[in-house]
Amino acid sequence: MAAAAATLARRITRSGVLPLCRRLPVWGRAARRPPGLPLAPCRAFSNKKIQVDMNESSGVATMKFKSPPVNSLNLDFLTEFCISLEKLENDRACRGIIITSAIPKIFSSGLDITEMCGKSTEHYTEFWRAVQEMWLRLYSSNMVTLAVVNGSSPAGGCLIALSCDYRIMADNPKYTIGLNEAQLGIVAPFWFKDTFVNVVGQRVAERSLQLGSLYPAPEALKFGIVDELVPEEKLQEKATAVMAQWLALPDHARQITKSMMRKAVLDLLVAHREEDIKNFTSFVSKESIQKSLRMYMEMLKKKKS
Numbered sequence: 001m002a003a004a005a006a007t008l009a010r011r012i013t014r015s016g017v018l019p020l021c022r023r024l025p026v027w028g029r030a031a032r033r034p035p036g037l038p039l040a041p042c043r044a045f046s047n048k049k050i051q052v053d054m055n056e057s058s059g060v061a062t063m064k065f066k067s068p069p070v071n072s073l074n075l076d077f078l079t080e081f082c083i084s085l086e087k088l089e090n091d092r093a094c095r096g097i098i099i100t101s102a103i104p105k106i107f108s109s110g111l112d113i114t115e116m117c118g119k120s121t122e123h124y125t126e127f128w129r130a131v132q133e134m135w136l137r138l139y140s141s142n143m144v145t146l147a148v149v150n151g152s153s154p155a156g157g158c159l160i161a162l163s164c165d166y167r168i169m170a171d172n173p174k175y176t177i178g179l180n181e182a183q184l185g186i187v188a189p190f191w192f193k194d195t196f197v198n199v200v201g202q203r204v205a206e207r208s209l210q211l212g213s214l215y216p217a218p219e220a221l222k223f224g225i226v227d228e229l230v231p232e233e234k235l236q237e238k239a240t241a242v243m244a245q246w247l248a249l250p251d252h253a254r255q256i257t258k259s260m261m262r263k264a265v266l267d268l269l270v271a272h273r274e275e276d277i278k279n280f281t282s283f284v285s286k287e288s289i290q291k292s293l294r295m296y297m298e299m300l301k302k303k304k305s
């Protein structure tokens, strides 16, 4: 059974379903510890912007965004995120990741707008490639991915949550989530849109994207953007329970099902990556778009005063 699954997975990997995952799914590849031995200690690695704690006994890693003030996704953050994902993906003891924030009230403010303002074409190219890479890795991950949205999560922050297998959000109407790009005068790329459609369906995605809607947590639940609302103090407990439920299944069956569901959307970006980068750089370089982004940044600053 395990051998057959591995052969199938190898074929799928060759045909490009999971273009970035190097591991082959195997039956229950959790670290197996003979009964009676003491629990393995937690391993941790932390760079500047993300703290990762790996619980070796459960096979679950927790990734905490810690990039003040608002966990915006700049080039350094995206690079660190990709490296952390790759490390965990290649770690046979790791079967699941919980993605959350260490910054109170903010999950992530989305792409760092300053990375898209007044920079060179080379910079936009490098930045956009990093955004694509982050999504490709997360969306195609073999691990169970669980977003614990413990604060507001607009645009790119919402994309991270949407790319996970399951979303739990803190039950606080002050926290909002959604793909609000239209409010900035920019357009969510096709793979943001496809990820959104795969979670909420065509109608909700179309309306939300056109209006650039940011939904307070209760509405986000109503429209299926998140799967559950949980009181903030119960998030950790709930995340552990949800993860245990997902990890109770044989890895290979879940992984092959996941790649089957996500293959078409992943393949589309892989096939059109360079074109997508060109579209982004030419779009964001337009003076009208630069003006919109500058105005939006000014609006954010004015809101404070």
Ligand SMILES: CCCCC/C=C/C(=O)SCCNC(=O)CCNC(=O)[C@H](O)C(C)(C)COP(=O)(O)OP(=O)(O)OC[C@H]1O[C@@H](n2cnc3c(N)ncnc32)[C@H](O)[C@@H]1OP(=O)(O)O
Binding pocket: 069, 070, 072, 106, 108, 109, 110, 111, 112, 113, 114, 152, 154, 155, 156, 157, 180, 181, 184, 186, 187, 188, 189, 280, 283, 284, 297, 300, 301, 304
């Ligand atoms: C062109 C192709 C499509 C590209 C697809 C784009 C995807 C994206 O993700 S675009 C980014 C969309 N993000 C947003 O619209 C969020 C904007 N931010 C907010 O709404 C709020 O900041 C908040 C709800 C996330 C947090 O509010 P609050 O706690 O009140 O904090 P402040 O607003 O005072 O922000 C603190 C500080 O951070 C700066 N900032 C906030 N968001 C961003 C960002 N996304 N990029 C860069 N900088 C950001 C904000 O300007 C403040 O700066 P200072 O005034 O210098 O302190």
